[in-house]
Amino acid sequence: MTTTATALPATGTGTGTPPSAPARPGPPPTGPSRTAIPPSTPGPADAPSSTPVPAGVSSSGAGPVDASSSGTAPSRVRRVGAPSPGPARRTVGAEAGGSPRGGRGGRPVPGAVSRRGPLPAGAEAAYDVVVVGAGVVGCAVARALARHPLRVALVDAADDVGEGTSKANTAILHTGFDASPGTLEAGLVRTGHRLLTAYAAETGIPVEPVGALLVAWDEEQRAALPGLAAKAARNGHRATRLLGPDELRHREPRLGPGALGALSVPGESVICPWSTPLAYASQAVLNGTDLHLGCRVTSVGTPGPGAPHRLTTTRGTLTARHLVNACGLYADRFDALLGVADSTVTPRRGQLLVHGRAARDLVRHILLPVPGPLGKGVLVAPTVYGNVLVGPTAEDLDDRTATGTTADGLAGLRERGARIVPGLADEEVTAVYAGLRAATGREDYRCAAHPALRYVTVGGIRSTGLSASLALAEHVLGLLAECGLRAGPERPLAPVRMPDPRAARPDRDPARRAVVCHCEHVTRGALLAALASPVPPAGPGGLRRRTRAGAGDCQGTHCGAAVRALLEEHGKDGRR
Amino acid sequence: MNGPEPTERAVDVLVVGAGPAGLAAAARLAAAGAGRVEVLERDAAPGGLPRLCPGTGFGADARGRPLDGPGHARRAVGAAVRAGAALRTGVSATGWAAPLLLEVTAPTGPETVRARAVVLATGARERSRAARLLPGTRAEGVFTTGGLLRTLEVFGPRPERIGRRAVVLGDDPAARHAVRLLRGAGVAVAAVVCPGPRAAVGAVGAPVLAETAVTELTGRGRLASVVVRGPDGRSRTLACDTLVLTGDWVAEHDVARAAGLPLAPGGRGPVADGALRTTAPGVFAAGGLLGGGGPAVRAAAEGRAAAGAVLAFLAGRASGAAQGPPVVAAGALARVRPDLLGPEPGPLLVRAGRVLVRPVLTVAQDGRVLRRDRLPAALLPWRPLRLGPEWTRGADPDGGPVEVGADDGCGDGGRAETATDPAGGPVEAGAKG
Incomplete structure (x- = not known):
């Protein structure tokens, strides 16, 4: 994975941290009982995986730990000997073994999940890494960190994971065929697609590799298709193929009149966008990460060189030796808390509408528009739950909370959808929603390590965050290492299995x-x-x-x- | 889906849906000796929507005392069970394994049920916020009347659930019903917003904003306001924490669609003929599925009529599939039922697209006028009118489409200025032109 990690120096000293502060881990933070120590008796499962970095995501853990944990009675997996939980503190039910913290023989002690009440205090509130933002990227980062013997907290202002951009998108697992070659995004989406495809199979996240067709509706668009195929090839995707109008009609019979041809992109998939961050977060929690929701960070103080960051939140104070900003729409504002001013987020609203299952037979592929001067345009795609989705619009806004739909937006989508697949005109609309993408005015991600601040920003994920999430997480681990994080030995993660809402449940009652x-x-x-x-x-x-x-x-x-x-x-x- | 193998069963008639139409059909079928008649109801309790509806308007009992919704439901359930129909609740039909072979999900496990005839009586629901394309935030506190009724059933009149100040959207008597329901639950009604003329709502003791569209819902968490735009183009913000969406019915047609039945436009129920037969042999339909929002007594009457068609089919006296020329609405009419005329002339149910003052109705086929007559009264969009079989006499069962048109001299783009009669009165009361 060749990426362009930009280790920018901190541009401000608002928090009192000298920019030249050495980026070495200092002594343990407050409290003598810091638990971020490697397991004292590493079992065989703790051996580093045989494959390099990204492989740890999908394959290093599942096999052996799954097998060993299957004999673990769930009732035995409890936080034992931990300080008495606070009022809102709760040990989650667990299904698996293997712990980064004091667990013996690779059995994890799950982290705490809390939504209200004061945060844990003292040593319990001292973390090696705090990941701020529990969207799909933050959850993936927390999960990647959970492979290491670190005390990690994932915090979010919202009361659930994936409550921002991650819950309102086009639900597509992109191959990255159309990324700008050579960008960070191009590399990470390509790797992320592979990793998430494998991870989804492992955890039961619904995915359907339906493939995409970039449909040309006029001569100009048709003329652009070979160039897009060449671009895809530069991105390493050589399986694309140009289709003439007849073959296109054969493969997508309900397409509207006037389609002149298409570029077929195998591998583009539809995925459940909600199970994905949830699987990451669940796996992180099961492997020891604390998840603090309803917890907005209001200020960050760094007392001195080497001392941990002090995060003041709406629920109390946390300390973190290293910080990850995965705040999405608010990444620039969180940057500002640390005196960093790299970029400004401009929310780009995407409205979408969803047709019911009756419409599913009308669409076989993800039908992408040929990108033009006005952006990527409106797509029509099936969903893993048998719906058909039309969208998104692309409206640059100022308001980071403007997740409402508009009459014009919905009417436009209705009309566009019916032009692409005329049968949609007769279908009822099941749901409408709007999401905000974190655009920064640059057509690439903005990932930056700030070693002096022991701080990593993973921002500007204005699109493709779901597709790239697992690769982004590995990238962030690299940036954290640049910031001096000594993650310690890597150990397999206890696996998770997500319930598939489409499957019949085995309940006997x-x-x-x-x-x-x-x-x-x-x-x-x-x-x-x-x-x-x-x-x-x-x-x-x-x-x-x-x-x-x-x-x-x-x-x-x-x-x-x-x-x-x-x-x-x-x-x-x-x-x- | 992985799961246990479905058990296979056979019945004579399977009725899907234990609302007014389904229960009435089952009662008549069982009483007439149609064999094993089984009614499936996906809800935990039978009776359909009336079960949740307070207030009268649900017919009368044997001694002529008016019934409320629950009373109607109890009577309908009792009649079906006494006649010998088997009633199964918590059981849903999910699809078709083959013609007349339904896939069924029951708490006891999956089943396939074979029937000699199937009556679809799955009802209708009001269109959701999304289906109406209402823009704005996805705040809580937006209900259909049906959703409000269920919320009241589960929680009672708790203000944190049903709100304190509501706006009602809709322009037919269902809006009036929602106003009554809200007031009865202690919720103030800020306004009734009518997409069409106010006449349909009548006097409700709250401001009625006619010809007004909802342009935005606001609020995070709970609904905060509804922004509307009136006929003068001006926007108004109505502060409220609840919005009730009324009318605008759409068929609960999942089972019908799963059979591949063609759907009628608008209400999206299966296409059916005058004998309530669908295009699939042996599959009949009745009640709200064919047109929602009507009174329970009419749905029940339709259920009984469907039972008659089923009996004729089972006895070999009639075909089990819809037939006859299509019946289409023309001019200012929004809808005509049935969708297919059937083998012989039958009555028609017409609904106007706007208020029509003493319109001239014309029924024609292949350029030949079967009947043309001026109505003595107004035709109101929210009150369908039944035209007797004499209106279709002489229609050629093998001919082209039967067109039913209406004209009141205002032209299709016109609007009757006399749309002032209160809803609920007799049809004739509106004739002032």
Whole structure:
């Protein structure tokens, strides 16, 4: 992986850190009982994996640890001997073994997941690395760090993981065929596609490799296709193929009139965008990472060279020897807390609409527009849950909270969708949503190591963050090493298995088999399982993203009240 | 899907949906000796939407006392069960393994159920916020009337669930019903927003904003306001924490669609003929599935009519598939039912696209006028009108489409200025032109 890590010097000293401060780990922070020590008795599972960096993501851990942990009774996996938990502190239920912290023989002690109440104090609040931002990138970084004997916390202002850009995107796992060759993004998307494809198979994240067709609707677009194929080749994607109008019609029979040809891009896939950060976060938590939600960082203080950062949050104070900024839309504002002013985020809104399952047969591939002067344009794509998605718009805004849809935006998508696939005009709209992408005015990611600050910013992920997430995480580990993080030996991660909302559940209890959401066939058992999962939902939206309850054609008209009642009765801290 | 092998069963008639239409169909079928008649209901309790509806308007009992929704549901369930129909709740039909062979999910496991005839009575729902393309944030507190009823059923009138100040969207009597429902639950009604004329809503004791569109929903977490734009083009912000979407019914057509049945435009129910037969042999349809929002008593009557068609089919007296020329709405009419005329002249149900003052109705086929007549009263969009079989007498069952048109001299783009009659009165009350 050849990337262009830009280790920019800190451009400000607002926090009082001398820019020339040595980037070496100092003595342990406050408290004598810092637990960030390598396991005293590394078992065989702790041996470094035989393959280099990225392989650790998908293959180093699953086999042996899975096998060894299968004999671990879940009830034995408890935080033993830990300081008494705070009011909001809770040890998550665990399904696997292997611990970075004091675990014996590679059995993990899960981290804490909390949403409210004061943060842990003293040594419990002292971390080697704090990752700020629990979107798909932050969760992936936390998961990558969990392979090492480090005390790691993942914090987010929202009350669930993936609550920002990560929950409202086009749900596509890109190959990176159309990236600008030689950019950081091009390399990371390409690697990330491979890693996430393997990881999804391993963890059960729904993925469908339907492939993409870049459809040319006029001569100018058709003339651009060979150039796009050449660009794809420069990005290492040589399997693209030009299709004439007849073959295109054969492969995509419901396409609207006027399509002149297409570039076929095998490997472009659709993926569940919600299970992905959730799988990362769950695996990080199961392997010892603390997840603090509802925890907005309001200031960062660095007392002196070598001393840890002091993060003041809405829930209390944390210290971190190293910091990762994965704040997405707020990456520039978090940078500012450390006196860094590299870039400004301009939110780019993408509105999308989703058709019901009845429309699924109308579309076989991801139908991409040929990029033009006005950006990437509107795509039509199936989803792993059998919907058809149309979008996104691209509107540059100032308001970082403007996740609303607009009448013009939706009407435009309706019209564009019907032009690409006319049958969509007769289909009901099941859902509409809008997401904000973190554009920075530069057509590449902005990943920067600030060794003097022991601080890494992973920003400008205005698109493709889901696709690149696992490769980005490895890249960030490299940047952290530049900042002096000594991660210690790598050990396999205890595996996670995500429940597939599409699959029938094996519940034997008839009460758990009762269907609550009829549109999506979600049973009471599936809802209860999600509410009891390592990273449980905070509200009906989170429950919907985990189980599909309320995501169907009636949008919760039928099940909304029943789902809410379950959340109130069984949710850990479900009231928002 | 991995799971246990489905158990296979056979019945004579399978009715999907235990609402007014399904229960009435099952009661008649079982009483007439159609064999094993089984009704599937995906809800935990039978009765359909009336089960949740307070207030009268659900017909009367044997002694003529008016029934409320739950009363209607109880009576309908009792009649079906007494007649010998088997009623199974918590059981959903999910698809078709083959014609007349339904895939069913029950708490006891998956099943396939073979039937000699199937009656689809799966009802309808009001279109969701997304289906109406209402822009803005995805704040909580946006319900359809059906969703509000279910919330009240589960939580009771808790303000943190149903809000304190509501706006109602809709321009037919369903909006009035929602206003009553909200007031009964202690929720103030800030306004009723009508996409069309206000006449359909009538007097509700709250501001009625006619010809007004919702342009944005605002609020993070809970709904904060609804921004509307009136006929003068001016925007207004209505502060509220609840928005109730009424009317605009769409069929619960998943099972019908899974059978590959063609759908009628608008309500999106399966195409059916005058004998309530769909285009799939042996598959019948009735009730809200064919047109939502009607009174429960009409759905029940349709269920009984469908049962008659099923009995004729099972006895070999009639074909089990829809037939006849298509019936199409023309001019100012929004909808005509049935979608296919059937083997012989039958009644029509017409619905206007706007208020029509004493319109001239014309039924024609292949350029030949079957009947033309002026209505003595206004035709209101929210009150379908039944035209007797005499209107289609002489239609050629093998001929071209039967066109049903209406003209009140205002032209299709016109708007009746006299759209002032209160909803709920008799049709004739509106005739002022």
